Amino acid sequence: MLELTPRALRLLDFYADGQDSRHFRLRIDAPQPGDLAVIPGQFFMLGVPGFGEAPFTYVSPPDEGGEFSALIRSSGRLTARLFELESGASLGYRGPFGKGWPLLLGARRVLVVAGGCGLAPLAGWIEEALHHAAPLQLRVLYGARSAPAQVLGRERERWRQVLPLIETLEHGGPEALRGSPLAQLDRLFAEEQPQVVLCCGPEAFMLAIAKTCVRRGVAADNVWLSVERRMHCAVGLCGHCYIADSYACVDGPTYRYDHYLQLLAHGNTGHAGGELGVGPC
Ligand SMILES: Cc1cc2nc3c(=O)[nH]c(=O)nc-3n(C[C@H](O)[C@H](O)[C@H](O)COP(=O)(O)OP(=O)(O)OC[C@H]3O[C@@H](n4cnc5c(N)ncnc54)[C@H](O)[C@@H]3O)c2cc1C
Ligand code: FES
Structure with missing residues (x-):
């Protein structure tokens, strides 16, 4: 099924992590089994109400409670608005999307x-x-x-x-x-x-x-x-x-x-x- 409707996402907290960049902790409301199957390198669409959506990668994948983290650099309209928000703000989430890195089980x-x-x-x-x-x-x-x-x-x-x-x-x-x-x-x-x-x-x-x-x-x-x-x-x-x-x-x-x-x-x-x-x- 195509996932086009954003689900509710909560901004939990953040800290500065590099110039113009923040490390955000986010939580998907009512996580589904697919949320726990994120492969490193996949991405999600982050919706900021009134400002649209943009893709970002997971730094840490969602856990059972739906919590995950992302490193986001303020670079334009949507991210500038995200950086104005406080902990507890409501956001939108779609994902996971795309192909992640190979697992390379045989590589040494x-x-x-x-x-x-x-x-x-x-x-x-x-x-x-x-x-x-x-x-x-x-x-x-x-x-x-x-x-x-x-x-x-x-x-x-x-x-x-x-x-x-x-x-x-x-x-x-x-x-x-x-x-x-x-x-x-x-x-x-x-x-x-x-x-x-x-x-x-x-x-x-x-x-x-x-x-x-x-x-x-x-x-x-x-x-x-x-x-x-x-x-x-x-x-x-x-x-x-x-x-x-x-x-x-x-x-x-x-x-x-x-x-x-x-x-x-x-x-x-x-x-x-x-x-x-x-x-x-
Ligand atoms: C798969 C994927 C994963 C990503 N992961 C991350 C991540 O983990 N962290 C992260 O910080 N970013 C990530 N990005 C990049 C992020 O999605 C973009 O920076 C996004 O555009 C930010 O949205 P914005 O509205 O804040 O900025 P935008 O308004 O989209 O502006 C971003 C930059 O693009 C320029 N720009 C805007 N429109 C145009 C145009 N038409 N032509 C040329 N330049 C233009 C702006 O001047 C600005 O410098 C990822 C992108 C992809 C595709
Ligand atoms: S086809 Fe729409 S973003 Fe790839």
């Missing part, structure tokens, strides 16, 4: 690469991987423009204790290397060749990371990206999000790199096809 060496707010859609996957029974050598490479622009401060603090977290900032910093994550790939590949790469960030950044990883020997069908398109219906009806013959809301937002290249080769990169999403950071 995984490199996660994120730029800016692109860390948010990967956070749930990292948490799942940390609790997975099978041994997994997981490294996370995270780049941001500046220290204030870094998001998910509490999560990164925790991850630093349990996995190699390589952080880069344009001008470096106490916990971070100077430059772009791209500049770290040679060293990381020399230390250990990843089998699988998951990447999220601005589109040009992801394509550059994916290209370099494939050039360094990762199979293109083992590289995954999460792409952004403007979304309206989120259920494959309106066509705002299409990339060639694929609807990013249904077939994405996560795509295998080789599939994504085929879609781009059809000529509809988002400018000619669906409306290119404006990355959150």
Whole structure:
């Protein structure tokens, strides 16, 4: 059944988490079984009364009580209004939508690469991987423009204790290397060749990371990206999000790199096809 009618969602609380960004705790009223089956990388439509809907990813998935969290950057009309609301405010919810990251149960060496707010859609996957029974050598490479622009401060603090977290900032910093994550790939590949790469960030950044990883020997069908398109219906009806013959809301937002290249080769990169999403950071 197509889910077009928003359900009630409550804003529980929030804290500042990066420049212009907040970490929101939200609760779905009367959660349904499907709400508990969220796969990291999937998204939901957040409705702000009087301001419409926009897509956001789950940082932590809904629990039995319907509570989940999301990292949201104030970037336009809807998010500006959201940032004016107080705890207890009523919102709208539709979801979960789209395809999440692959579970990669057989993979042993995984490199996660994120730029800016692109860390948010990967956070749930990292948490799942940390609790997975099978041994997994997981490294996370995270780049941001500046220290204030870094998001998910509490999560990164925790991850630093349990996995190699390589952080880069344009001008470096106490916990971070100077430059772009791209500049770290040679060293990381020399230390250990990843089998699988998951990447999220601005589109040009992801394509550059994916290209370099494939050039360094990762199979293109083992590289995954999460792409952004403007979304309206989120259920494959309106066509705002299409990339060639694929609807990013249904077939994405996560795509295998080789599939994504085929879609781009059809000529509809988002400018000619669906409306290119404006990355959150
Ligand atoms: C699958 C998916 C997951 C996402 N997850 C997250 C998330 O976890 N956290 C997060 O913060 N964001 C996320 N986003 C991005 C978020 O949905 C957008 O930033 C959303 O547009 C914000 O709504 P808004 O009304 O506040 O801003 P908008 O009014 O939509 O403006 C956002 C930005 O786009 C520009 N803009 C507006 N209209 C146009 C146009 N027609 N052409 C070009 N530029 C335009 C504005 O100037 C502004 O810079 C996600 C997007 C997708 C597709
Ligand atoms: S958002 Fe309507 S078809 Fe994808």
